[in-house]
Amino acid sequence: MTQGSAEDSLIARYFKPLATDPGALGLVDDAAVLSSSGDDIVVTTDAIVEGVHYLATDPPDTIARKALRVNLSDLAAKGAAPAGFVLTLALRSKEDAWLRPFADALGEDTRTFACPLLGGDTVSTPGPQMISITAFGRVPNGRMVGRTGAKPGDRILVTGTIGDAALGLDVLTGGAAAAALASDPAAREALVSRYRVPQPRNVLAQAVREHASAAMDVSDGLAGDLTKLCAASGVSATVEVANVPLSAAAAGLIARNVVCVETLLAGGDDYEVLCTVPPAHSDALIAAGRAAGVVVTAIGTIVAGDERPRFLDGHGQELALTRLSYSHF
Amino acid sequence: MTQGSAEDSLIARYFKPLATDPGALGLVDDAAVLSSSGDDIVVTTDAIVEGVHYLATDPPDTIARKALRVNLSDLAAKGAAPAGFVLTLALRSKEDAWLRPFADALGEDTRTFACPLLGGDTVSTPGPQMISITAFGRVPNGRMVGRTGAKPGDRILVTGTIGDAALGLDVLTGGAAAAALASDPAAREALVSRYRVPQPRNVLAQAVREHASAAMDVSDGLAGDLTKLCAASGVSATVEVANVPLSAAAAGLIARNVVCVETLLAGGDDYEVLCTVPPAHSDALIAAGRAAGVVVTAIGTIVAGDERPRFLDGHGQELALTRLSYSHF
Known part of the structure; x- marks a missing residue:
């Protein structure tokens, strides 16, 4: 319908099925909501860059899983239950042959780890592809496991x-x-x-x-x-x-x-x-x-x-x- | 002290002063905490790519401000008060001449808009630089302003x-x-x-x-x-x-x-x-x-x-x- 909707139609086609949480608002908004629950929200962010954190020859399904899982791993270590994530995808091209297995594998992992897509941004880049994820977890108030509590004898x-x-x-x-x-x-x-x-x-x-x-x-x-x-x-x-x-x-x-x-x-x-x-x-x-x-x-x-x-x-x-x-x- | 700490020392030098919120944990953890407050957390994410969203000739201080402000703008439109942000910085080089004005301007904006740095990830890229920010805001429970409520006559x-x-x-x-x-x-x-x-x-x-x-x-x-x-x-x-x-x-x-x-x-x-x-x-x-x-x-x-x-x-x-x-x- 409009220019500018190239991104919207890409999101609708590939990523809307992953946005199962009501806070994702079906990806039609610029923002998502993490509802108040009395829990603290743990936030972690990790990006992976083609040629740096993964190989250009790695299959798109494994790239998707790696991008999410490196963040899930942070949540696990912090003692947090996954609550969702936002995805920034810097793409060189929009080939279905890459995006389809990428989105399908990411969708599988959202279900496996109960970590739905909440929102994101899709940008074009002339350089290496990059996937940046910010993931959210919940812990009871004040209960995130930090790095500073190790004691002699532990x-x-x-x-x-x-x-x-x-x-x-x-x-x-x-x-x-x-x-x-x-x-x-x-x-x-x-x-x-x-x-x-x-x-x-x-x-x-x-x-x-x-x-x-x-x-x-x-x-x-x-x-x-x-x-x-x-x-x-x-x-x-x-x-x-x-x-x-x-x-x-x-x-x-x-x-x-x-x-x-x-x-x-x-x-x-x-x-x-x-x-x-x-x-x-x-x-x-x-x-x-x-x-x-x-x-x-x-x-x-x-x-x-x-x-x-x-x-x-x-x-x-x-x-x-x-x-x-x-x-x- | 260690390899791998190149990123840590860069973060300590340039970005730790921006991490004034207790939830940032001084940037020594992989994760940050958004404390429970009874408010909903509004999440928005926007990335800017060199040569796409800003010009390679733009000064680093304006690039920093733009990266944060495009996200602050989303929070404003959602009726949310800024609560903080995480920053993913994909850098080609680590020149002080670029990072110093970038970090200083970003720091000024964190104070102007009361939106502290909570965490981030710094990665190297052989391609265009990219700044991806996920920003958080707070609204009273259920009060985020969406896109779906417009009524005839408004x-x-x-x-x-x-x-x-x-x-x-x-x-x-x-x-x-x-x-x-x-x-x-x-x-x-x-x-x-x-x-x-x-x-x-x-x-x-x-x-x-x-x-x-x-x-x-x-x-x-x-x-x-x-x-x-x-x-x-x-x-x-x-x-x-x-x-x-x-x-x-x-x-x-x-x-x-x-x-x-x-x-x-x-x-x-x-x-x-x-x-x-x-x-x-x-x-x-x-x-x-x-x-x-x-x-x-x-x-x-x-x-x-x-x-x-x-x-x-x-x-x-x-x-x-x-x-x-x-x-x-």
């Missing part, structure tokens, strides 16, 4: 396995892992999937809220992220590297000296929950994980001090980590 | 003047207005300023909430935006084009046949409030504008029907608008 727990996504990226970019797994397509696929499609631990959000003294998601590398958490809490930490949970594929590559564990500790894109819990709560959180089908592993202990966390090998020797994080920046 | 009101920003862009890109105003630098500067630095009407948010039956901000052209509002409300409209408020510069360019009024009605980037009000409320909203120093002008009437709004000239003849909106897409 156990350090982490969900899932560490380093698989970094290995998946290595496979996709023809690194050492690709060569070493040339005859093992199942392992390659499992690692690539961990890079492309994070598995945010929202099922554990309530347990994190009930038990954790501090938490964050591991997105830039376990070593660097634990360092940030400790700095925010004014504490240090000791990690038993032998206890850091690894997938069979990752353990195999280490055993064959294809990669070293230091690389995995500093690898990005894990999207697991890293948290500290008072000792008396440790078993309860591990049990909550077991009940939810998520392995939760104790990897170390918070100690007093302001030094960088120490990562100890099986002989009690400190690993010299030359790199703590993966930096996109 | 007056159509608009704030400020229409078309100046489109003329400012024309000046900057060497169009007809640039040539016509070659000897009038003050007029050129006024129009350019309207393009680069919107003047969102947040001071009128409460009056809009008290009086308007429907409202939106004019961002893509008055004609197209009124068409959208009418479609959302299931009504039509009649606009007296002679009543559409124009600046002296714009009126002068029309009088000299440099541009036609149709161009201004379809021009983008006005960031004025367009609203419909029951006739008994019209004077009150106009008076509220006068008290706040914002001209509010009645330009037409909502009528029953589902035709496109009609724009009538001084002889009651309908203008044939070939274009209703400015489309970046």
